[in-house]
Amino acid sequence: MKNLLSIRDLSKDKAIELLSSSNEMSAVNRRAIKTLPTLRGKTVVNLFYENSTRTRISFEIAAKRLGADVINVSSEVSSASKGEGLKDTAQTLEALGADAIVLRHPMSGAAHAMATRGWISSSVINAGDGRHEHPTQALLDALTINRHFDAGCDFTGLKVLIVGDLLHSRVARSNFLLLNLLGATVIATGPKELMPTGFSEMGVTLYEGLDQALEQKPDAIMMLRVQKERMQADVAFSASNYQRSWSLTEERLGQLKPASVIMHPGPMNRGLEISNGAAEDSRSQVLEQVQNGLAVRMAVLHHLLGGQS
Amino acid sequence: MSVILKEVTLASGTRADIRIEGDSIVEIGTLREKGVDCSGLMALAGLVDPHTHLRQPGFEASETVLSGTRAAAKGGYVAVTAMANTDPVADTSKIVEDVFALGQASKYSFVQPIGAVTKGLAGKQLSDITAMANSRAKVQVFSDDGLCVFDENLMRQALQKVKEFGGAIAQHAQDPTLTDGSQMNDGALSIELGLKGWPVLAEEAIIQRDAELALETGSRLHVCHVTTAGGVEIIRWAKKQGARITAEVTPHHLLLDQELARSYDPVYKVNPPLRTSVDSIALLEGLVDGTIDMLGTDHAPHSSEKKDCEWENAAFGMIGLESAASALHQVLVASGAASWQLFEKVSSQNPAKMLGLAGYGSIQAGARANITLFDPAASLPGATPSASKSSNSPYANLTLQGRVQHTIRDGHFTMFDHVLKEFDD
Missing domain, CATH: 3.40.50.1370 (Aspartate/ornithine carbamoyltransferase)
Incomplete structure (x- = not known):
């Protein structure tokens, strides 16, 4: 290699x-x-x-x-x-x-x-x-999941949810591929205009809303960074709307399984895609990542x- | 000067000898004289390309009329076109006559200039179409190729204008508002590769609009390089409605598909983009059933600086003159999809007719001796050196089936046994 x-x-x-x-x-x-x-x-x-x-x-x-x-x-x-x-x-x-x-x-x-x-x-x-x-990001994410769940590099039965701006995310693409390779069930959600249906051909099941996706009880949830520099050019982007619909808020934390993990590739926009509470929750793996x-x-x-x- | 071709196989399957005197075929039959042994070779009407970029004037680092016509002869072509997107643009009788004169100076191939539809290809104002038609270059077909005549009213005016003398508008169907920054076919693969997609709609919407304009005006419309299954369907419909519409397909859209973009090698970056294998199949079906009338190479030379870089920075286009006959043979005849007669029709007869060129398209006594001798049993290795000044061929890693062995233009060999003839003057 x-x-x-x-x-x-x-x-x-x-x-x-x-x-x-x-x-x-x-x-x-x-x-x-x-x-x-x-x-x-x-x-x-x-x-x-x-x-x-x-x-x-x-x-x-x-x-x-x-x-x-x-x-x-x-x-x-x-x-x-x-x-x-x-x-x-x-x-x-x-x-x-x-x-x-x-x-x-x-x-x-x-x-x-x-x-x-x-x-x-x-x-x-x-x-x-x-x-x-961004292949090394996907590898480090997989390593994090592997270590936490002691999965022996076999992710069969593990469900991973990726949330946010999928369209512009190289982290999401590399993760889709690697998680599938290791046998995980990969699901994703994000704003409709940032979630092209073509991703389903990469082995991802797409959900329309975050709450709906959380009902699938993922073992790991990855919050993608909102790429503000990209979003600022987009007049339709509203931080408060995004936060309401797509943020891992403290209220949504309750929907996560106790044994699940919270991940973020960093740097985090606290209060936007991820709340302070989620970033610092005992399930957060951000620093392990x-x-x-x-x-x-x-x-x-x-x-x-x-x-x- | 007299040339005897022994034991050729004609497109009809008939074996015969051919006697050429001067620039004409004078006899086809069994001849007593010795001549060039052509056993095993198909004698096909010399190839005519409705869509060639010769790059002169302005981009001589990529191609010149001479180098482009040498590549043409090497590929079995006896007549090519010269697209208008040069610098200066071929939008006046002066420029088309200059290009025509350069063509006349080359013995390798006839060169028919194509005039720009709009001044400077800017899509704002019609160029002087009538003057170009009346010029020594006798331009019959006009195109802003590389760019689309997007303004509907202007397209309509252009169609009405060429109707006055029986000319045609050759449209590069691409809605620019849907393709700003587009890099490859739009779909799951463009999403995965993170390259901006080029929706099929951008092509099909323009074909549909133009087909309706052709019906309304009764003018001749030629659709350049159709690439989508939907586009084929629209043309099929338009022909049924009685539109005077012709269409071309490129060898690369028949043979290659978007999966090649995975390499991010810009040799596969082309406008319109490589589509899916489903589209390629529909294009072949369209060619076989007559919906698509002809093969056009869209030979688009680019110097290596414009290709040896990141995908997004690279120029669009591939060279194709030297590989087209082999590619068409592979996909059309060797595959069993159609006969040699159809090969001859789509590679020679129909393009000559569309361009308004006489002296091409058939092998018979009395006809001009424009003949491509093709060996279906040979093969064309991808690494074959090119006569073009550019090397952006998408087949570098492929071996194509069949190979042009000799090319005869107006009674003279321009290529013999794969080697170009060198002319003194």
Whole structure:
């Protein structure tokens, strides 16, 4: 395995292997000396064309714990700008010795372009491409569910509900694919205009309202972040309406099973898609997700660069 | 100069020898003389392309009239068109005559310029259609291809205008209000890939509207590159109503579908987009039952800078002249869907008729010697080098069935045994 571009590229066995190795990395992270220098001498470049604090820092710490050198490159790019940039940037970074490029880019398919067109031979990790995918987020979400339910990477019988702006969410797409791969029942809901029916072909059952979806008694509920920057352009968007219909409010907490988990990819808009009460509920796994993200990224880097097939 | 072709197979299935004198076929039968051994080869009416982008003037880095006609000869074409979306746009008699002259200077293929319907392809004001029709380029067909003539009143005026001299409007059916920023076919796959969808409605609504305008005006309408099952259905209906409507389909919409977009490789990015396999089947059915009249390559060369980038930044279009005959053979004849006679009709006869070109479309004594010799038993590997200046072929990883072996234009070989003839002047 050279690149991680899409969950579609993973077989079930490969996904399970990555989750198992993430578990081992979690153990490393609990040690007093949290390093496992298998990538000493390797260079990992975080190339981020969109703002992101947590994903970038997570990759940075992950690479450092494995002993790699890390370089962060941020660049502003508008989707209208001409495309020569990405190829030249990739080749420049490789010429400077990058063994892996962690790419976040506003265009769907940017990581595929970088990895599959013969531009470079470095590994490419998709850290979010447009509205397409964010595979390490799905892996960390799966790891969180797996650990909480001690599921042994078999999610049969587990029902996961994803709520919010599905249309623009790469987190949702990667989760749809990975959760299905692991055998979960995947359901989703969100505002009608942000929930295209095409998602049903990705193995998702769509519900019209949050309350209706909650009646399905999910074992895990993932609240997607409202992408305010996108919503502000949309005159029809009303925060109070959204909050009323789609927020995990304290009232709605009561509809959740006691043994369920509450998840959010972060950063949270408290009071919008998730209430303070839900974020801090004993069932909330938000901080575990962050910790698991670190483990997952260590495992992915280790797999791609550590000489393991 | 005299050429004898020995033991060709005609589209009818008849085996015969062909004698060519000068630019004409003078005899078909059993000849005593020796000649070019054509046993195993189909002798088909030389291919005519109703939809070619030659890119000159303005985009010579992608293609020129010369390189495009060389690609044409390599693909078995003897006549191609030159779409109007050049820089400057072919919207005056001066530009169409310039392009026509460039075509006349190439021995590889006849070049029929297509005039722009509106000035600068801007969709605001009709270009000087009559002047282009009366020019040396004798333009009969007008198109804003690449863009749609969206203004209904303007489209109606254009149809009325070409009726005066029996011309046609070739419409690129794409409602721009439904396709702003669209990247690929609209549906579950575009949702998964996070690329903006291009609804079939954007194409079908315009075909429907134009069909009604064609009925109302009694003018000739040509529908460029139909891609949807619904579009085929509308054209079928319009023909039943008596509309003077012709339609074309591209090889890539017959052969390829949207699943290729999963690679995010812009070589598969094309306008109109690759649709579903259900659409491809409907297109083939339409071609077989005569709803769709012809094959059009929509040969759209782009220099590698415009393709070797992210999908959303890449240009739309694929080259197709050199692969079209093999692609059509594979999907139409080798599959058993139709006969060689239909192949000849949709690749030569019907496009020549639509374009108003004489001297193409049949192999018979007395006809101009425009002949494509095709080997159905050979194959066309995807990696075959191209005569085009561009390399954006979607078949790079495919081997197509059958291959053009020789091309004869007006009595002269432009390609012999897959090798282009080099002309001194």
